């Protein structure tokens with residue numbers, strides 16, 4: 001095991017990256033729903049310009065963490081400090097989602113949340129308008145600043161749709177786009193707010209292998225070309241291991257490990273957490289296989305009863321019981 005992988009949720013051992021420029025710095029984040037503790041004293045230190053992945057089995061607390069960072073949930077304890085590149089500090093804990101977004105922290109959702117009956121362009125323009133200055137009165141009266149705001153949001157929407165590769169589909173209804181395109185449109189919408197931190201919640205879910213590769217390239221370009229720090233929740237380990245600079249691992253609401261992709265892959269606590277999950281999936285898969293096998297045997301038995309040729313049904317030999 002390499003030395004600088006931390007296997008707890010606290011502030012153990014200083015690592016080379018600990019002193020870097022932190023864009024998000026959360027500590028002691030604890031979120032409870034009745035008797036369920038979905039986040040337990042979680043620490044997150046995200047360096048400006050990095051791609052940080054959050055992984056963990058189902059129910060580990062990944063989406064709860066995203067919801068806490070973006071104002072959808074208010075944890076009972078902890079602090080979440082955001083430091084934009086222009087200086088200053090903002091406490092995000094308890095802040096309303098639209099205000100978090102306005103500060104420069106935007107997100108996509110695990111379940112796509114587009115306006116299906118609006119075009120791709122309209123979906124992105126709505127997001128772009130949230131960062132413009134014109135108020136409802138100047139828009140209603142068609143004042144010059146409102147017309148400028150409209151032109152600006154239009155230009156911004158074209159720009160980001162072109163960046164994500166959807167400019168040729170800007171007049172198509174969001175609901176009629178392929179799943180992969182809808183995922184890209186969600187990313188475009190988040191980019192239209194000019195974020196410094198982009199949170200992607202399972203962006204590869206439901207996409208095909210080609211779309212996954214395109215997504216991988218898009219995440220790299222967002223990070224490298226736009227200089228956006230990316231926080232990524234993803235179950236597709238190939239994607240995570242290929243795009244993430246660092247990975248933090250949650251299990252049962254606690255951070256159990258953090259390090260480079262290759263470091264966490266070898267971490268015994270991570271292997272155990274995932275093997276547990278795999279074992280559960282295996283149980284379901286085995287149950288399905290047994291059910292299918294039994295159904296096939298029932299069919300075969302029915303066929304055997306009708307068969308007059310003794311040799312046809314006798315491969316098990318006389319008197320041998322089927323298992």
Ligand SMILES: Nc1ncnc2c1ncn2[C@@H]1O[C@H](COP(=O)(O)OP(=O)(O)OP(=O)(O)O)[C@@H](O)[C@H]1O
Pocket residue numbers: 033036037038056057058059060061062063064065
């Ligand atoms: N709004 C809520 N009300 C009650 N319990 C919640 C709520 N949101 C999350 N939880 C609970 O918190 C725990 C963590 O859930 P969360 O959705 O954050 O996990 P996850 O790691 O994102 O899972 P998945 O990979 O399946 O999306 C779960 O036990 C979940 O039932």
